[in-house]
Amino acid sequence: MIYTVTFNPSLDYIVSVDDFMLGRVNRTRTEIIYPGGKGINVSMVLKNLGHDSHALGFMAGFTGQEIVRLLDEWGVRSDFIRVEQGISRINVKLRSNEESEINGQGPAIAEEHIRQLYQQLDRLEDGDVLVLAGSIPDVMPDDIYMDIMKHLSSKKLHIIVDATRDLLVNVLPYHPFLIKPNNHELGEVFGVELEDKEEVFTYAAKLQERGARNVLVSMAGDGAVLLTEDGQRFESMPPKGKVVNSVGAGDSMVAGFLAGYMEEHDYAKAFYMGLCAGSASAFSEELATRDEVLALMHSIGK
Template sequence: MIFTVTLNPSLDYIVRTHRLTPGALCRTQNEALYPGGKGVNVSLMLARLGLPSRATGFLAGDTGALFEKLLHSSMIEQDFVQLPAGRTRINVKVRADGETELNGAGPAVGEAALGSLGERLDALQPGDWLVLSGSVPPGLPVNIYARLIARAAKKGAKTVVDTSGDALTHALSGSPALVKPNLDELGAAVGRPLRTPEEAATASAALQRAGAKAVLVSMGGAGALLLPEDGGALLAAAPAGQARNTVGAGDAMVAAYLTAAAHGLSTADTLRYAVAAGSAAAFCDWLPERDAVETLFAQIDSPRPVCYNK
């Protein structure tokens, strides 16, 4: 079983307009409301790729109730902790010439609620996966992911971490099976800007030395780089296409990586499948269906090796 944890889920309100003009009335062309948050997106994408999962995290208030209703309609197994106060945040994504995001802070989470989350994760068994994704909400310690990784390890479960900043740095000490930063997040983790695949591979090796076993780096239109636990760095180029949506592309990559692992794909094909899923997500308005991923997978060439300083 794959468990996904979203500490700070959201209702994602996505609107399209011809032009966003601050201080003026802007009329929308269309709107959509989705249950969001990085771990939730992973669960939704896993369902599209044919793997079951269980989504958990924290919800609060009337917006939390609406979130549950929307996620239930997607047929995702969920077991969220209900907070006694606050409201699940609403994130507004405005798509015009570019994309403008207004993300809420989310409700505060106390130690009692954190204990309830731990009880839910006690259902983990050897061989299970735990996906820890997204920002850390108010009230939780910055090392929360490291604590959850340690709890999963006691159950024999493997972890994936997709976060940034101090939360990522602390999580490395738990030796997660995979971390998935984007290029900017990876650069922030090592304290320098990264411009080339070779620089990204060298920085990924630094994360491995800090505890990560494998590192998957999303690089936008340049594709993605994978530094596996037991091999050299590989780069897969992204297929051609028109990017429509950046939200969820990295989460689709995580879901594809886990799907590839479940089916025993090679390291090279695992990377190709992750790039196909991330690209398919970028080319559509929300999360792609499996057919779109499979179509792009067939178009992606074999990854090339990347030289780096170990």
């Protein structure tokens, strides 16, 4: 079974406004409400690609109830821990001449809630997949990802981590199956600015030296690279298309990679399916579907 963890899920209110102007009444052209958060996005795209998962995390208030309802409507099973204080956040994504975001804070997660999460994670079995994705609320310990991996180190799990800076670096000694920084985040780890794919491979290898098994690096319009635990190197420009939505593209890449790997246990299939899933979400107002991903794979000869 695949499990995803989202510590601070949200309702994403995505609006399009023609020529947005500050200080004026602006009318929306389109409106979409999605359950959001990186782990949730992974679960939703996995479902679109034909793979079930189990979404874990925390929820609170009427917004938390709506997140659960929408996931159920999507066909994604969830088991969120209910938090008494506060509400699950609402994130506003404004699309106009530029993209802007206003992200909420989220509820007050206590130590008891974290203990409940560990009790859920204790049920994972050898062979299961766990996706730890996104930032964590300020009220939680900043080494939570590392603590989870340490806690589960006796189990034979495939753990995927999509996080930044210390959240990412701290898990490396516990040998995550996959990490997925973007090229800017990879550069931040080492205090450098990466100019080309060869430099990205060089620093991806340094993350492997620290313990990562597979390193997938997204590079927006420059595509992606993958360095595998058995020494394979993959690189590709993205499929051609018009970017209309940046929300969830990186999460879609993780979901596509995971779906491809689960289907054939082949890193080439996983890499190109991840690349095309990220692109399909970027080219659409909504998250990638399997038909869209396969069409893009066909367009690049994969």
